[in-house]
Amino acid sequence: SLLLLLVSNLLLWQSVTPLPVCPGGAVRCQVTLRDLFDRAVVLSHYIHNLSSEMFSEFDKRYTQGRGFISKALNSCHTSSLATPEDKEQAQQISQKDFLSLIVSILRSWNEPLYHLVTEVRGMQEAPEAILSKAIEIEEQSKRLLEGMELILSQVHPETRENAVYSVWSGLPSLQMADEESRLFAYYNLLHCLRRDSHKIDNYLKLLKCRIVHDNNC
């Protein structure tokens, strides 16, 4: 998994960083929408892989067999966002809304990721694998956000900059003294992260096929 991380990291560095600057500030850049979507899909896939690994490592190490799964149901902070829950719903959403939604989800995760990194770093005997992945996810999320905003501006230039996103208030629970509660808080956070990264990945693939390939991937 580390090797995969390394390789995908390399690929990403090559392909995604940085998003090209349009010469002269022109709206229509030389980079095609197809390339943008390709890069975005690669990023989202990478982020999802990372978060899956991070979650499974955390679960194996700290919370195995505690039955947290039954408790951590639907208590993610991004649940307030109206995300499509299946294919039919996803097909009914408009492109513009879809893109905005993705951007909102990504924005909502900025702060939690930042706090996650700081908290894990501050932990005694900080698990290196989890910490490194958290840092990486935070970094790539920012990039993906930039990419999505760029795509949005290209596909729907008239869209106003909307600041809709979910506020995360789980920081106190991460810092609780009680170990059980604290572990549960982490579990929940990582579980939600995995779920949302999967959502974003799926949505992007849908959008890519819809926008770039006209529903004919």
Added chain:
Amino acid sequence: MDLWQLLLTLALAGSSDAFSGREKTQRMQTLIPTGRKKKCSIKKTLRLTLKATAAILSRVSQSLLSVNPGLKTNSSKKPKFTKCRSPELETFSCHWTDAVHHGLKNPGPIQLFYTRRNAQEGTQEWKECPDYVSAGENSCYFNSSFTSIWIPYCIKLTSNGGTVDEKCFSVNQIVQPDPPIALNWTLLNISLTGVHADIQVRWEAPPNADIQKGWMVLEYELQYKEVNETQWKMMDPILSTSVPLYSLRVDKEYEVRVRSKQRKSENYGEFSEVLYVKLPQMSQFTCEEDFYFPWLLIIIFGISGLTVMLFVFLFSKQQRIKMLILPPVPVPKIKGIDPDLLKEGKLEEVNTILAIHDSCKPEFHSDDSWVEFIELDIEDPDEKTEGSDTDRLLSSDHEKSHSNLGVKDGDSGRTSCYEPDMLETDFNASDIHDGTSQVVQPQRLKGEADLLCLDQKNQNNSPYHDACPAIHQPSVIQAEKNKPQPLLTDGAESTHQAAHIQLSNPSSLANIDFYAQVSDITPAGSVVLSPGQKNKAGVSQCDMHPEVSLCQANFIMDNAYFCEADAKKCIPVAPHIKVESHTEPSFNQEDIYITTESLTTTSGRPGTAEHVPGSEMPVPDYTSIHIVQSPQGLILNATALPLPDKEFLSSCGYVSTDQLNKIMP
């Protein structure tokens, strides 16, 4: 039943016994003294315990009997969830094991309840499975209306109202795609030999996976093997629906199968149906194209190479090959004489060799191992003219003559007296400056290049030598022909030893020796010179002006060599020196180099330089050195030594010390 009866009876007996025993003990206690009381109490307790156990046993047996006898053989397996699977991320189904019921009474139908947590609902509302049929027996199928992807589900299995199993998951985690369909292959190409072929395998994605809209992204894994093999060969996961297989053998049949997996998840779906590949055979016969690593060739070459190297190594040990490869630096050696012989001091061999040249009788010599033999370079007269040391001496290149003389020519072994490296070694310590000894001092020599007084620059008597050169040449040449190697034996020894100088009858002028050979050194310290071949008196042919005064002054100088003419002219007794016979070389005590002839002629002379022995005196061959005036020279005894036998005289090469001792007083 019999067992129970037995137990009951025992218990009764035990209890009755106990009762009777109690009475007895009570009675006994009054009568029995205290020592026996303990034994009685132990017995009492034992009986009580027996009774208790019997009672317990009876109760247990009673209860056991009342129980349904069929319960013993009952074993219940609870129904469990085996797998929940979503093939296309739109629907899912769950399966469980069937309960095993052996009992007469059926515990009741198994039910599945599920709940999905939504943000809005906070309560756990368990709903029953919507479809028990579509997915088969012991399964529950959730169609797309009941499926939400990123929402967690919890399901539970109930039997008889009691929860048997429970599970929670999200649909996106249980995705296992269907197997690909429509596998087929096409031939790409066949190798020229007709043994191997490449094929392209194609398939289609499972129909229920929505690839076109991008809802699912699948990757595939292909496996293939030969028909009679057991291990499947796996290829790396690929995203496309076709893949080439290279280098399949035409004469073999292959099986191919593919399975798919959603890219993000870990679980592969089921394998597809096996595709049989039978390649068309172009030719009737198949040649073995298999490439076997040529181990045999490599082994053969390796062994032969090693053998060659071994032989080279062995041969290199031999001296001959070694000499060919690494020719040794030429060391001084005499033609025909092995220097090792000289080192070992084998007189006989050396004498035989010398005898060849000089018809000498080698039997005089004893094996004095301490005596070191001088290398004698006796050559044919008609040998060597140019390039000789003499020529170099005579050349105008006087500055370099010293170095010239120092140069060894070839490997003939002949070196001049002026060879600095030869002479340095032993003579640095010594202080021979006079001419009587043939041992030459290198420092002096270095300064002087001209053996024949021909070097004008290096000598102080330069003016005197001007007239010499032309005349000296023939003698030089002659002398050159017989040029024994001087000295170098025990330089240190010889300096402080009186030297016996063998004098021989003066031969013709032409026979004056340019060099003379120290043939032996006696234990008494005498140096035995060999009779020179040439008369050095030939040197005296040159007419010198007896400018004594100059010579006198010059003699004081450190001159290694003086030609005899020089010595002659420098002898204060001029007329005596100017002997009629030109063949009479004189010597001076200053004269370092004295040939036998010169000694012969001047023998009988007293130790002073002024006295010149008359030529008419018979000069003995041998005379003893009276004084060694270091560094001035040697002074010979005037007394003539008794002539040795003819035999002795005729000895050319060597005189053994014993023989010398006979001669010497």
